[in-house]
Amino acid sequence: MWVYRSDVTSTDGVPPGSLVTVCDQRGKPLGTALYSSSSQIAIRMISRETASREPVADFPSLLRQRIADALAYREKVVRDTDACRLIFSEGDFLPGLIVDRYNDILCVQVLTQGMDADLVRETVISALTEHAQPASIVERVDPRIRELESLAPRTSGVLQGDKTSTTFTMNGVHFRYEALEGQKSGAFLDQRENYAAVAQYAHGNALDVFCYQGGFALHLAPHCSNVTGVDSSRPALEVAEQSAALNQREIEWIEGNAFDLLKDYASSNRRYDTIVLDPPAFAKTKRDLDSALRGYKELNLRALKMLRPRGILVSCSCSYHVSQPAFLEMLASAALDAHRTLRLVEVRGQARDHPILLNVPETAYLKCVISTVS
Numbered sequence: 001m002w003v004y005r006s007d008v009t010s011t012d013g014v015p016p017g018s019l020v021t022v023c024d025q026r027g028k029p030l031g032t033a034l035y036s037s038s039s040q041i042a043i044r045m046i047s048r049e050t051a052s053r054e055p056v057a058d059f060p061s062l063l064r065q066r067i068a069d070a071l072a073y074r075e076k077v078v079r080d081t082d083a084c085r086l087i088f089s090e091g092d093f094l095p096g097l098i099v100d101r102y103n104d105i106l107c108v109q110v111l112t113q114g115m116d117a118d119l120v121r122e123t124v125i126s127a128l129t130e131h132a133q134p135a136s137i138v139e140r141v142d143p144r145i146r147e148l149e150s151l152a153p154r155t156s157g158v159l160q161g162d163k164t165s166t167t168f169t170m171n172g173v174h175f176r177y178e179a180l181e182g183q184k185s186g187a188f189l190d191q192r193e194n195y196a197a198v199a200q201y202a203h204g205n206a207l208d209v210f211c212y213q214g215g216f217a218l219h220l221a222p223h224c225s226n227v228t229g230v231d232s233s234r235p236a237l238e239v240a241e242q243s244a245a246l247n248q249r250e251i252e253w254i255e256g257n258a259f260d261l262l263k264d265y266a267s268s269n270r271r272y273d274t275i276v277l278d279p280p281a282f283a284k285t286k287r288d289l290d291s292a293l294r295g296y297k298e299l300n301l302r303a304l305k306m307l308r309p310r311g312i313l314v315s316c317s318c319s320y321h322v323s324q325p326a327f328l329e330m331l332a333s334a335a336l337d338a339h340r341t342l343r344l345v346e347v348r349g350q351a352r353d354h355p356i357l358l359n360v361p362e363t364a365y366l367k368c369v370i371s372t373v374s
């Protein structure tokens, strides 16, 4: 589904972001792809239709079909929420396009030259308006991605309508949403099903480490005697507190460095019954793998030392480069060093509205391991 620049023989005269026919070495057409003149991923397949040697003729109607299919799939797999990922790039055969729904606001992210073209943008906005009828559509821009794709700078803002904040609900828990603030498109929707899973086992004193806007903490609160959330980002904790108030929950939010805090808490003999670890991606590239695994192990080791018998450890990694087997091995090694026994309850991944393509391994990135500790 992807072709790297190093494997492309000739790109002479191909305009950035254009549709191209992809052929095998013998010249047999394989389908249509979106071309990027600057990314290492030069080609992202968008259709396997090979009836003619020309690229797909009516791209807007292909886009409309793909968007309708993506939304129909969500109707089947998304429950108990008005927030989910409607379009997940390659996972929905729309490489370079991400669309998240937060109740009545849609949030769009454009990641490639192909998806940035005016005609594509117009088609996407009109199809989303037709199918999802949002109050507004906003765009979140990652300046680094635009630079990598040699796209002119753009600022995040409203594309249609004027609403920029709302509330949304998942698994019965309410959240505040500020469309033009925060990380990613706002919340970490990929953890939605994991929040509900973890809520089944959580109990006692709970610690949500790297809590961001409190996704896990707010789901733990109804089941635990007290909950503390830790994050280094004050703005994230402010949104978390607004959401806690929406749900009439009291949660203690601590702004600080999770590594230092876990070290202090472990050495002052604090004890917990439930600990969630959901750090940012430690391995951004393959080269970071060893140091990432050391980072994960240090965190998990400290958490294991603080968990009471029958405690619940929820350990996550959103680094694609850390495979599930490598992550489980790291956990096993942390348990050995901590002289604790970990029993797996659930080995989970990303929510189903973030579909995985088996042949594009990069589409599977999230690990969420729930275990009991003795």
Ligand code: SAH
Residues within 6 Å of the ligand: 187, 188, 191, 210, 211, 212, 213, 214, 215, 216, 230, 231, 232, 233, 236, 256, 257, 258, 259, 278, 279, 280
């Ligand atoms: N669990 C969250 C998502 C966590 S994303 C959810 O379900 O919504 C990772 C978070 O780690 C971010 O909010 C970031 O601000 C925070 N972070 C990064 N480095 C940190 C550090 N050293 N100490 C504490 N928090 C940190």
